[in-house]
Amino acid sequence: MTDQPLPDTLCALAAGLLVLAPLAIAGLALINAGLGRSRSAAQSLVGSLAIFSVAVIAFAVLGSVFAAPGGATFSVAGKPWNWIGGGHWLMGNFAGAAPERQLQILFECLAVALVGLIPWGAGADRLRLAAGIAVAVLTGAFLFPLFAHWEWGGGWLASLGVNFGLGAGFVDAAGAASIHAIGGLSALAIVWITGPRKSKFPREGLATAMPAHHGPFVLFGCLLALVGWLAWNAAGAILWLHAAPSALALTALNTLLAAAGALMATLVVTRLRFGKPDASLCANGWMAGLVTSSACAALVSPGEALFIGAVAGVFTPLLVELMELALSIDDPTGAITAHGAGGLWGLFAAGLFAAGRGQFLAQLVGIAAVLGLFLPLVYGLFALLNRFVAFRVDPDGERLGMDLHELGGGAYPEFVIHRDDSYR
C-alpha cells in the first residue's frame, strides 16, 4: 500500500464496484428472512430496510467522525497509539473531501448496514423491531466506526507494521473483522440477552428443530450475496490496500474459490453426518466461505483461498450443531458461526498465508482486539440498551408471530401459520 492518492480511473472503478456491493446486503436480508419462520418473514425484511437506513444515517451523522483518519493519539513507550478518529461532525466534510475519501465513506456506510443485519438475523422470531433499530444506531454511531478507524483510518492496528515491525500492520481489506467478526459477536450478545425462541430448548430431550420456512429465499440470497461479495472484496482491495487493477481479477477468483470450497466441504460434511446434504447448513457454509474471503482474497494464492474456504466449510456445520445441541445457543441464521467464526478464521488464515515478516502476529493482535475487547464491550452496551428498549417481544407477541404483533399483517396472508407445538 502507498500513501499516494488513487488515480481517477481506479476511483471510477471502485465507484462502479460499490454500486454492486449492496447485493451482498440484499442477499443477507433474504437469507435472514428465509431461515426464520413464516410468521416473522415480513418483520424480518421490513426490519432489514429499517436497520439499513438507520445504520447508514447513524454512521453518516456521528460514526464517520470516529472512523475518520487523524484524531486522538497518545504515546506509550515512545510509540504513537491512535485509538479514535477525529473527523468533522454532522457530515461536515463529505462534500469537500477528496474522491478517494468519499468512496471510503460510501464503503463504510454500506459496511455498517451489513453489520446491523447480522445480529438482526440471529435474533429472528423474538427480537423486536425497535430493539433492532436501537442496536443499529449504537453499531453505526460507535461500535463499527471505532474498529473501522483502528484498521482503516490509520489507527493503532493499522500502524502495527510501522510502530512494531509487524508486517504491513493488521490487514483486513474487506471487513472480515469490522463487519463480520463484530457482527457475529454482536449476534452472540443478542442471542444471550434475548434468550432462545419459545419451545426451542424443552426441559427434557433434544432441542426442537425449527427449519427454514423458505429454502429458495435462502439459496437465492446466497447467489445474490456472491455478486455483492465479488464487488465488495475488489472495492476493498482498491480502497484500503491500493491494489493495482491487475490484482483485482485474482481477488475475485479467490472470492469464488473460497465460497466454492466452503460449499463443497459443507455438502460433504452434512452428507456424512446426516445421510443427505442439508440446504440450510450449505447456505451457512457458503456464507462462511465468502466471509473468509473478505479477510484474505486480496492476500493469498488461489490454492490457499480454496483451502481456507474448505476449512470454513468443514467447521461451519459442526459448530452450528455444537452451539444448538450442546451449548443451547439459539441462532436461527447461523450468523455467529458464518460471520463470527468465519471472520476470525479468515483473519487468522490471512496471517498464516500472507507474505511479510510479523504479519501473522499482527493478525493475532487484531483477533485479540475483536474477541477480547469488542465482545465484552458489545455485550455490556447491549445489556444496558436492553434496560431502555426491551429486546425480546412479550410472550403473547411471540405466540402470535412478529408479523402480526409488530406489523399487524402477515407476509403470507393466504397460508395457514403453524403453531409452536406443530414443530414437536
Add this chain to the structure above:
Amino acid sequence: MKYAGLLVMPTGFLIAVAALVLFPDPARRGVFVVCGLVLEAVGLAVAVRGHMPGARRP
C-alpha cells in the same frame, strides 16, 4: 459466572497489547500474544457456560 468470563476477556486483550510494548524480541512477544488469546478463549468458554440454561439451575 457469565460476567466473570466476560471480564476475563479484556485481560487477555491487555496482555496481547502489553506484549507489543514490553517485548521487542519477536519470539517472546509472540508467546505473550498467544497467552492473551488463550486467556480470551478461557473467558469465552466461561461466559458460554454461564449462559447455558443448566448453569442457572441448581
